[in-house]
Amino acid sequence: MKRNRYIILVLFFVCSVYLFELYVLSPATENNRESLDKKYKTLQQYEYVISGSGTIEDELKVLIAGMKNIEKRLIAEKSDFLASARVQREISGLAGKAGLNIAVTRPLNAVKLNDYSAIPVYFEGNGNIKQVSEFLKSVEANPLILKIDKLSLNITNMQKPDELRFKIQISGLSRI
């Protein structure tokens, strides 16, 4: 009777050990290994990132410096409306200097480009080719970055070929 009890106890112990191994230890080991694998990959990524940190920081400094130089030439006005007014003022000034006659000015909707807004303004007017050329040169040389989106030149009166009708859409860039 006592011997049977011992045998049952031993069997119970062996079964418990086996079940513990099967349902507790093995899954825990498996989880550990999965975590190890995942974390090792993360560690490698961190090490890779850290190893390149010096270069990135240097490149960032250069980039920031370059960006600062460019951003000086953006429209500083805070709203799109004010920015549009600034573009109109600039273009009118340049056209006036070139001797062009602007008949129509039409501000267009701003277009979002990442952290920037392109502020387009449409102009229509007339002048001769020299005046147009002067105007375009001054647009290119302007301290503000201005982009000519569309340009159209037409001779409306064939009897007066020097007279050109121009339609031009120019955008300035402002930081949002």
Added chain:
Amino acid sequence: MPKILGVNIDSGSLHASLIDSTFRSVKHMKSERLGLPENRDERNTAMLAALMKWQKEYMPAGVVFGLPLQYFSWRTIEMPAMKRVDMTRALFFELEKYLPLPMDEYIYDFLPTGRGVTAPNMLKLMVFSIKKELLNGLLKIAKDAGMEILSVRCSTTDILCGVMDIAGEKKLEGIFVNSTDDAYEIAGLHDSRPLYIKRVPKTADLKDELETLAINYPGQLYVTGQVEQSVTGKFNSRKFQILAPDLLASSFVKKTYLNLNFLPEEFIKQKKDYYPYIIGGLAAAAILVFILTGVTAWYKDRRALEELEAKLSKLKNRASGVIEVRKKFELLQNDRSVLSDFRNKSNISVRALNELSKILPKDAWLISISIDDKGKVELEGFAARTAELVVALEKSKAFNNISFSAPITARNGEERFALKMEVGEF
């Protein structure tokens, strides 16, 4: 059990040998022969003195006694086949028929010698018995000498075993003769088993005895001890020089083929049965190894994981700073690409106009031009030969995909054209 003393007690002498036994291998150390007086008390005193001397000088772990056939009675009987333990019990009752004193007065042991003839399941046994009184006297001497008694044996059968070992024959067939102090001990052998045993006094004619026996047990004559050449010369004989006490001790250690032990039960040390403990221990060890393997694997992985996590947490702060910087860098790169794109496209119209003014032939002039920031250009104008204009435009790398947007119309020697194209490389 390193040292064992083997003592062969003959009628007129005591021959003792000390052996060193380790893991059932036996090494002879020393032997000594001592003459024994005929008077019983003197004889016992001499034996006690000899054993005490051995005990004092060599401290053997125990003593194995060997007695010649003269102390035993023996007979061949048939018994049904059964286990050795059961056979020993059965013999207790069976031997009552053959022995003069009550069975309690004897110690007995047996050798199976072959199949019985009375029934198919019967076994032939050679049963040896010795009086307890005689044994007790011997054991008392050993006790008084301070020795532990390991075994009491029949020296004749142990000597026969020694002969079997060194004869180099698979099965001994014939007659075995052992010469003691005052008698010849003769055994008829078949299949290495002693089927017939007789003790012949030295005064009797050995030759006649052997000739009679040779009829029933043909084969060789195996001789140990002093036997006259005139007797052995008549037979195909082999002589063996054997140290009887050495054989007694080594027979006890090695558990020989003819193993007889006449030590009373009260002197037999009960051997502890270690088998269940060994099995249990091995099973426990197997379970332990099973658990330990799993636990070790888990522990190692866990430890590695903890080390990795510690390393990660150290690197995380540094890395997160770098990752922030990298993100910032990527955002700034995106912004810069927007700015670069914006700047690059800012003067497409001016450059296109500039190129056109260089390419256009002198006899060509434009009445309309439109350019957008995607590089699409549309021209309208007059030329003496539009084809020349097209060739000039094609030659220039500044424009691609040149095509007519309207048919060419000619009037007054001039052609009116409408072209469209895309700005290429400047």
